[in-house]
Amino acid sequence: MRRTARLVTGPALTVAAAALAAAPAYGANTDELAVSPTIAVPGGQVTVDTTACGPDGSAAGDASAVGAGTFMLAPGTHGAKATARFRVPPGAQPGTYEIVATCSGAQHTTVTGDLVVSLTAVKDPALPQGSVKTGVGGAFGPDPVKTAAGVAALAVAAAGGTWLLHRRVKGDGI
Numbered sequence: 804m805r806r807t808a809r810l811v812t813g814p815a816l817t818v819a820a821a822a823l824a825a826a827p828a829y830g831a832n833t834d835e836l837a838v839s840p841t842i843a844v845p846g847g848q849v850t851v852d853t854t855a856c857g858p859d860g861s862a863a864g865d866a867s868a869v870g871a872g873t874f875m876l877a878p879g880t881h882g883a884k885a886t887a888r889f890r891v892p893p894g895a896q897p898g899t900y901e902i903v904a905t906c907s908g909a910q911h912t913t914v915t916g917d918l919v920v921s922l923t924a925v926k927d928p929a930l931p932q933g934s935v936k937t938g939v940g941g942a943f944g945p946d947p948v949k950t951a952a953g954v955a956a957l958a959v960a961a962a963g964g965t966w967l968l969h970r971r972v973k974g975d976g977i
Contacts, residue, residue, distance in 0.1 A: 836904050836916030844924050845895040849902075852879065852886040855914045856906035860885050862914075863907065869900040869918060876904055895920045 839850045849866075853876065856862050862876040862885050870892040879886035885904075899919050906912045 836902060836914040838902055838916040838918050841917070842919045842921050843891050844921060845891055846893045847891050848888055849891060849918060850886065850888050851876065851902060851904065851916060852884045853904055853906075853914050854883050854885075855904075855912045856883075856885045856908070858883040861907050862904040864889070864902065864904045866900070866902050866918075868902070869895050869920060891918075891920060897922050 835855070836851055836853045839852075840847075843849050851864060853862065856876070859878045860883070861878060864874040864876050864887055866872065866874065866889050871889045874887045874889045876885035876887040878884075885906075897920050899917055902916050902918050904914050906914075
């Protein structure tokens with residue numbers, strides 16, 4: 804019985820810890836101001852949207868922290884999202900800026916999102932370039948000398964292991 808309890812306790816504690824870590828994510832408020840792209844360069848265009856204003860809702864946006872002024876979010880074609888675009892001023896300094904939107908109508912909900920301004924454009928991380936650096940390479944790898952050295956090392960290890968096992972079977976002693 805003790806052995807079974809020990810076997811079950813580890814996985815049970817792991818599942819409980821994962822459930823506790825995920826609980827705040829499900830209970831959190833999902834109404835926020837989505838900023839895309841999250842990292843922009845001065846002069847770049849930024850799109851913001853939110854579902855906090857409900858279906859057919861609109862909002863007044865404020866990007867004056869970055870120097871872009873105010874803008875209006877209007878109901879978009881993507882369900883219940885209110886959407887707007889603004890341009891980051893060419894003279895914007897690098898840093899993180901808070902973008903705010905306040906829903907119009909009876910709700911007056913305020914949502915925020917962060918915009919990071921960077922002087923260098925961020926490449927799309929979804930498009931890898933070049934080869935993957937995972938080691939020496941295969942038989943057709945970039946360096947045939949290293950590949951041959953690896954094969955030779957494996958052959959020496961296999962021959963040595965076979966020799967030791969053969970000596971042990973014969974009873975020569977090790």
